Amino acid sequence: xxxxxxxxxxxxxxxxxxxxxxxxxxxxxxxxxxxxxxxxxxxxxxxxxxxxxxxxxxxxxxxxxxxxxxxxxxxxxxxxxxxxxxxxxxxxxxxxxxxxxxxxxxxxxxxxxxxxxxxxxxxxxxxxxxxxxxxxxxxxxxxxxxxxxxxxxxxxxxxxxxxxxxxxxxxxxxxxxxxxxxxxxxxxxxxxxxxxxxxxxxxxxxxxxxxxxxxxxxxxxxxxxxxxxxx
Numbered sequence: 001x002x003x004x005x006x007x008x009x010x011x012x013x014x015x016x017x018x019x020x021x022x023x024x025x026x027x028x029x030x031x032x033x034x035x036x037x038x039x040x041x042x043x044x045x046x047x048x049x050x051x052x053x054x055x056x057x058x059x060x061x062x063x064x065x066x067x068x069x070x071x072x073x074x075x076x077x078x079x080x081x082x083x084x085x086x087x088x089x090x091x092x093x094x095x096x097x098x099x100x101x102x103x104x105x106x107x108x109x110x111x112x113x114x115x116x117x118x119x120x121x122x123x124x125x126x127x128x129x130x131x132x133x134x135x136x137x138x139x140x141x142x143x144x145x146x147x148x149x150x151x152x153x154x155x156x157x158x159x160x161x162x163x164x165x166x167x168x169x170x171x172x173x174x175x176x177x178x179x180x181x182x183x184x185x186x187x188x189x190x191x192x193x194x195x196x197x198x199x200x201x202x203x204x205x206x207x208x209x210x211x212x213x214x215x216x217x218x219x220x221x222x223x224x225x226x227x228x229x230x231x
Contacts, residue, residue, distance in 0.1 A: 033068045045073060045081050052081075053088040057096075059140050062086065062164075063171045070175025075185065078176060082168040083161060090128075090143040090160040097147025124155035130207060132163025133200030139164065166196040 037044045037051065052065040065085065069078035128151070131142050139160070146156050173189035176182070 033065075034072055037072060045077060048072065048081050049085045049088060052085040053092060056085065056089040056140055057093055059138070062139055062167075066168050066171035067175030067178070070172035070177075071179050075169075075173045075176045078172040079165075079169050082172050083165050086139065086164040086168060087157050087160045089140060090146075090156045091153055093140055093143030094147035094151065094153060094156050097144040098150060099147075124151040125159045126207070127151075128156055128159025129163035130200065130204050132160055133166070133196060134204055135167075135197035135200060166192060170196065 033048070033051070037048050040047050048069060052069070056062060056065060066078075066082040069082045069085075072078065073081055124146075128146065131137060132139060143156065143160075170189045170193035173185050173192070177186035177189060
């Protein structure tokens, strides 16, 4: 029991240490990213995808990175760069967590945790899309969690592409509008961001209610009747 818990503790400590180093030394501001990326010329978009993915793995907020992408590349290219970076972040986080602690979660999990993990694996794509749509929920911690729960790479990658796209557009457009002074673009970005927040919250509520209706009555009937499954 000690070794699985120790592996999870080491993983958590390492991630927190990396996050602290990035906060102290990395160019996490829009100006800092611009200074680091702009000299690369034609290779700047590809470099930004990688740099932003690594920063996001260290818990740098996605809105800052997407806004910086809009400042550097405009709404169109910035949107593509932001979405690709988000997908790369999610896959890298998943692989790191799976490698470092996936087996430990299986060894430490009880029945309830195992059941939730199984649900996430079977409905992985839907879970990831909804999580990416819900406002105020950071992506990187959940990407690490998906790795610990052993979701498939394609589920997390595709789910991130679909779920993060609306928010990526909103923040990228806001970054673009901040340097161009395009009030119309800023309004569009704000409307999209608000709409995505509402849709994400409503969709998550519907899914949770359906899940409860599907599973809770059976649990309540079993408790009321005192049924015990035969071996």
